[in-house]
Amino acid sequence: MCGIVGYIGTQEAQSILINGLQRLEYRGYDSAGVAIIGDDGLQIKKTKGKVHDLESTIEGAPLQGSVGIGHTRWATHGPPNDVNAHPHDSTGSTFALVHNGIIENYNAIRKKLAEKGYTFQSDTDTEVLVRLIEDVRRATDLPLEEAVRQALTQVVGTYGIAVVSEEDPDLLIAARKGSPLILGIGDGEYFIGSDAAPLVEHTRQVVYLSDGEMVTVRRSGYTVRTIDNVELEKEVHELEWDLSEIQKGGYDHFMLKEIMEQPTALEDCMRGRVLPDQQQITLGGLHQVIDDLRDADRIIIAACGTSWHSGLVGEYLIESMARIPVEVEYASEFRYRNPVLRKGDVVLVISQSGETADTLAAVREARRRGIPCIGICNVVGSTIARETDAGVYLHAGPEIGVASTKAFTAQVTVLTMLALKLAEGRTLSTAEMAHNLQALAAVPDKVREVLAMDEEIEDMANVYRYAANFLYLGRGYNFPVALEGALKLKEISYIHAEGYPAAEMKHGPIALIDRFMPVVFIAMKDSTYDKVVSNIEEVAARDGSVIAITDEGNGELDDLCEYVLRIPKTEEFLTPLLTAIPLQLLSYHIAVMRGCHVDQPRNLAKSVTVE
Ligand code: M6R
Numbered sequence: 001m002c003g004i005v006g007y008i009g010t011q012e013a014q015s016i017l018i019n020g021l022q023r024l025e026y027r028g029y030d031s032a033g034v035a036i037i038g039d040d041g042l043q044i045k046k047t048k049g050k051v052h053d054l055e056s057t058i059e060g061a062p063l064q065g066s067v068g069i070g071h072t073r074w075a076t077h078g079p080p081n082d083v084n085a086h087p088h089d090s091t092g093s094t095f096a097l098v099h100n101g102i103i104e105n106y107n108a109i110r111k112k113l114a115e116k117g118y119t120f121q122s123d124t125d126t127e128v129l130v131r132l133i134e135d136v137r138r139a140t141d142l143p144l145e146e147a148v149r150q151a152l153t154q155v156v157g158t159y160g161i162a163v164v165s166e167e168d169p170d171l172l173i174a175a176r177k178g179s180p181l182i183l184g185i186g187d188g189e190y191f192i193g194s195d196a197a198p199l200v201e202h203t204r205q206v207v208y209l210s211d212g213e214m215v216t217v218r219r220s221g222y223t224v225r226t227i228d229n230v231e232l233e234k235e236v237h238e239l240e241w242d243l244s245e246i247q248k249g250g251y252d253h254f255m256l257k258e259i260m261e262q263p264t265a266l267e268d269c270m271r272g273r274v275l276p277d278q279q280q281i282t283l284g285g286l287h288q289v290i291d292d293l294r295d296a297d298r299i300i301i302a303a304c305g306t307s308w309h310s311g312l313v314g315e316y317l318i319e320s321m322a323r324i325p326v327e328v329e330y331a332s333e334f335r336y337r338n339p340v341l342r343k344g345d346v347v348l349v350i351s352q353s354g355e356t357a358d359t360l361a362a363v364r365e366a367r368r369r370g371i372p373c374i375g376i377c378n379v380v381g382s383t384i385a386r387e388t389d390a391g392v393y394l395h396a397g398p399e400i401g402v403a404s405t406k407a408f409t410a411q412v413t414v415l416t417m418l419a420l421k422l423a424e425g426r427t428l429s430t431a432e433m434a435h436n437l438q439a440l441a442a443v444p445d446k447v448r449e450v451l452a453m454d455e456e457i458e459d460m461a462n463v464y465r466y467a468a469n470f471l472y473l474g475r476g477y478n479f480p481v482a483l484e485g486a487l488k489l490k491e492i493s494y495i496h497a498e499g500y501p502a503a504e505m506k507h508g509p510i511a512l513i514d515r516f517m518p519v520v521f522i523a524m525k526d527s528t529y530d531k532v533v534s535n536i537e538e539v540a541a542r543d544g545s546v547i548a549i550t551d552e553g554n555g556e557l558d559d560l561c562e563y564v565l566r567i568p569k570t571e572e573f574l575t576p577l578l579t580a581i582p583l584q585l586l587s588y589h590i591a592v593m594r595g596c597h598v599d600q601p602r603n604l605a606k607s608v609t610v611e
C-alpha cells in the first residue's frame with residue numbers, strides 16, 4: 001500500500017526523501033508528496049502521479065531543510081488527485097502528516113469536528129486525523145507528540161503515520177498500528193521507512209516498530225513509547241539487504257531481474273538446509289516446533305494471491321509425502337468465517353512481504369484461539385515473521401516487482417523442504433530421501449536452462465500479445481501453477497485469464513474454446529500426463545489454439561499444439577519449480593509488448609496492508 005519515508009538530521013532532506021520515495025514506489029504510485037521544515041517554516045509539495053511527477057514540480061525550486069516526510073499513495077479514500085495526495089497539513093499549515101492505512105471511524109470523527117467548525121479540503125480519512133490532532137491541541141495545549149498520541153487513542157483502524165511541525169524543527173514523530181514502519185539509526189540522523197528499501201543506503205541499524213508504538217525522534221536521539229504512554233526499550237536489528245538487491249542491475253524491469261535471479265534465489269533458499277550427502281533437511285527456524293508439526297492432526301495453510309498458490313502446491317507436497325492432512329485457506333476468508341480450529345491443528349501462513357493485512361489477521365486469529373502458528377516469509381523482521389511462533393525465511397532477496405516471481409518459487413522450495421522434513425524417517429526411506437534431496441539440489445541448474453529459453457518465449461509472446469482471454473490448465477502439482485500463470489498474466493498485461501485443473505475444463509470452460517483463445521497446458525510427463533493429453537485433444541478438436549509445456553525430448557504433442565516448450569525433466573513433485581518459469585516470462589513479454597507498466601501495474605500495490 002502507501003509508502004512513507006521520513007528524515008531528520010543534518011543533510012538536506014529533499015533528495016533523501018525523493019530517493020526514498022522512488023525506492024518505495026512499488027507500494028503505491030498514484031500520487032506523491034513531501035513536507036519539509038525549512039527556515040521559512042513548513043513547505044509542502046504534492047501531486048497526482050508518480051514520484052518523477054513530484055520531482056518535476058519541485059525542479060528549480062528545491063525545498064530546503066533537514067527534517068521532512070514523504071509519501072507515495074495507493075488511494076483508499078478519494079480518487080488520486082493533487083488534493084487527496086499526502087502530506088496533509090493542519091489549519092494554518094504548522095504541521096503535516098502522512099498516513100498509510102485506513103481510519104475506519106473517520107466519518108464519525110469528521111462529523112464531530114465539522115460541528116466544531118473544522119473544514120476539510122480532501123476526501124481522505126487522513127485529513128480527519130490531522131484535524132483531530134489539531135482539536136486535541138486546541139483543547140489541551142499539549143506538545144505535538146502528546147497530541148498525536150492522544151488523537152491516536154481515538155481512532156479505529158490501521159495507520160502508519162509520520163508527522164513534522166514548523167513549531168519544532170527538531171522533531172519527527174512516527175507511529176504504527178497495522179501498517180509497517182521502521183526507524184533507521186544513522187550518525188546524528190534518523191530515517192523512517194515503510195520498509196527497509198529507503199533506509200538501506202543510509203544505515204543498517206534499524207528498529208522495527210510494533211503495532212501500537214510511537215517513536216519521537218530528535219537529532220539527539222529517539223524514544224519509543226506505546227500509544228498508552230509506556231516507554232519501551234527496543235532492540236536494534238542489523239539489516240541484511242544490500243543496495244544492489246533493490247536496484248534494477250541493468251534490467252529494464254525489476255520483474256525480469258527477479259525472474260532471472262531465481263537460480264540464485266533458490267540456491268540461497270536451500271543453502272545449509274538441503275544436505276544431500278547427509279540425507280538431511282535442516283530448517284533451523286522450525287527446530288522447536290517440528291515435532292508438533294509432525295504430530296499435527298491437520299495443517300491449515302493461509303495466504304493470499306501468489307502465496308496462496310504456493311500454499312496449494314504445499315498441500316499436494318505435504319499430503320503426498322508426509323501424509324498429514326492439509327487445508328488451504330484464503331487468509332481474507334479465514335478470520336471472518338469462524339473456522340473450526342481444534343487442538344492438534346497447526347496454522348501455516350505464507351507471505352512474501354510478511355505484512356499482508358489479511359494474512360496477519362489469520363495469524364492473530366489462530367494465536368487468539370491458542371493454535372500454534374508458523375510463518376514462511378521473505379522479508380526479515382516483518383510483522384508476520386515477528387508475530388508467528390516459529391518460521392522459515394525464504395532468503396530470496398528483496399522482491400520489488402509487484403508481480404511476485406522469485407518469491408513463488410522460493411516459497412515452493414521451502415514447502416518442498418518442509419514436506420521432506422516432515423516425511424523424514426517416517427514415510428520416506430533413507431534411499432528415497434537421498435534421491436529426492438539430490439533432485440531438489442539439482443533444480444537451480446534446471447531453472448537456468450529454462451531461463452535460457454527466454455528468446456523462444458518472447459517470440460511466442462509476440463504471437464499471442466493481442467489475445468483478449470487466456471486459459472491455463474494443469475493437473476496435480478501443476479494445477480496451482482496454472483492458477484499462478486493466469487494471475488501473472490492478468491496482473492501485468494490486463495488480459496483476462498483463468499486457471500483451472502485441466503479435467504475441470506469440460507465442466508464449463510470448454511464452452512469458451514475457439515481459435516482466438518490461447519490455452520496453455522502444463523503437460524509434463526508425470527502421473528497425469530495421458531489425461532492431460534486427452535484434454536489437449538479436446539481443445540484441438542474444437543479448433544482451440546494450444547501452447548504446451550512439456551518435458552525435453554517429448555515430440556508427441558507437436559501435431560496438436562501451436563507451440564510446445566520443452567523444459568528439463570525432473571521429479572514430478574519438483575515440476576512446479578520449473579513450469580512456473582515459462583509462464584512468468586510469457587506474461588512479462590506480453591505485458592512489455594502491450595506497453596504495460598510491468599513493475600507498477602494499474603491499481604495494484606506490492607504489499608497489501610489494508611483489508
Ligand atoms: O506479500 P504476500 O505474499 O503476503 O502478498 C500476497 C499477495 O498480495 C501477492 O502474492 C499478490 O497476489 C501478488 N501481486 C502476486 O503477483
